[in-house]
Amino acid sequence: MRAPSREDWLYSARSFAAAALALWIAFSLDLPRPYWAMGTVYIVAQPFAGALRAKATWRLVGTLCGGFFSILVFPQLVNAPPLAAAVLAIWIGLCLAASLYDPTPRGYAFMLSGYTAALICFPIVDSPETVFDTAIWRMIEIGLGILCAWLMHGVLFPRAGAPRVLAASSTWLADLARFGADSLTRPHDPERFSAERRRVARDGAALATLFHQARYEVAGRRAPLLWAGRLHERARALPTLLTAIGERGRALAALDPAAAEALAPLRQDIADWLSASLEQAPGPNRLLGAQRLETRLAEAARHPLSLIHN
Numbered sequence: 001m002r003a004p005s006r007e008d009w010l011y012s013a014r015s016f017a018a019a020a021l022a023l024w025i026a027f028s029l030d031l032p033r034p035y036w037a038m039g040t041v042y043i044v045a046q047p048f049a050g051a052l053r054a055k056a057t058w059r060l061v062g063t064l065c066g067g068f069f070s071i072l073v074f075p076q077l078v079n080a081p082p083l084a085a086a087v088l089a090i091w092i093g094l095c096l097a098a099s100l101y102d103p104t105p106r107g108y109a110f111m112l113s114g115y116t117a118a119l120i121c122f123p124i125v126d127s128p129e130t131v132f133d134t135a136i137w138r139m140i141e142i143g144l145g146i147l148c149a150w151l152m153h154g155v156l157f158p159r160a161g162a163p164r165v166l167a168a169s170s171t172w173l174a175d176l177a178r179f180g181a182d183s184l185t186r187p188h189d190p191e192r193f194s195a196e197r198r199r200v201a202r203d204g205a206a207l208a209t210l211f212h213q214a215r216y217e218v219a220g221r222r223a224p225l226l227w228a229g230r231l232h233e234r235a236r237a238l239p240t241l242l243t244a245i246g247e248r249g250r251a252l253a254a255l256d257p258a259a260a261e262a263l264a265p266l267r268q269d270i271a272d273w274l275s276a277s278l279e280q281a282p283g284p285n286r287l288l289g290a291q292r293l294e295t296r297l298a299e300a301a302r303h304p305l306s307l308i309h310n
Helices: 006-028 034-044 049-077 081-101 107-124 128-156 162-185 190-214 225-235 238-255 257-277 284-302 305-309
Strands: none
Touching: 006 034, 006 128, 034 049, 034 128, 049 081, 049 107, 049 128, 049 190, 081 107, 107 128, 162 190, 162 225, 162 238, 162 257, 190 238, 238 257, 257 284
């Protein structure tokens, strides 16, 4: 376990300052639940500006939606408690389901819409006439906490996340190239292969979250991410594709050893190109090598018997 770095201490100090500011303002305005404002600061605080803006934006949207739902729906059902409980349960369930189906930061808004309605309505089931005040105060307090966190982490002391995303992308693509080269040429070891595939897929999923968060950076930082997101989406399919190639290669070796042997040079050339791409700078030479391999693959697909004859 590593000791906290200088950046960790600064992040903690900024979060504390934002929470103290939110609590002071809440007490100054005599808000009924100041701890909601302070707690919100720590909930939405993130080390990078893009991640904070993403979480803060959709938390505010979710809180507003849940608050307005409570104001509009709950008073209509006060005379039918079982129906009110059923409607709230359906609303919460639908919101949580929507959050699970949306992997982007926007899914946080769906989740908060359900949680906010529950936190507002269930505690006041015996005093439904206070739903308006409770909902409005909660929206104000949550908004205050978000504003203080945004001010401290996103305006006064922003820390860009785009460089981290680009560096992590380079590392992940290098791991993916090594995995591809090994899967095409090395003897198949099911346990090692499965573990490596899961690791690459896990790192790719984590990188997807960073992409979504980094899009909330300031405009000048978003340009490099326009191509990176599309590249990442395509690259995430490669572990599954390489698994399928390996399975078909083993099946072909069992059914037709001559055909498998004929494909070996092409597979080796592809693996060599993947390995070389780790060190070779992007440019015409690397692109030309890829185009030549694509031509050979297309020719082999059109005339598979020519590989064996050659």
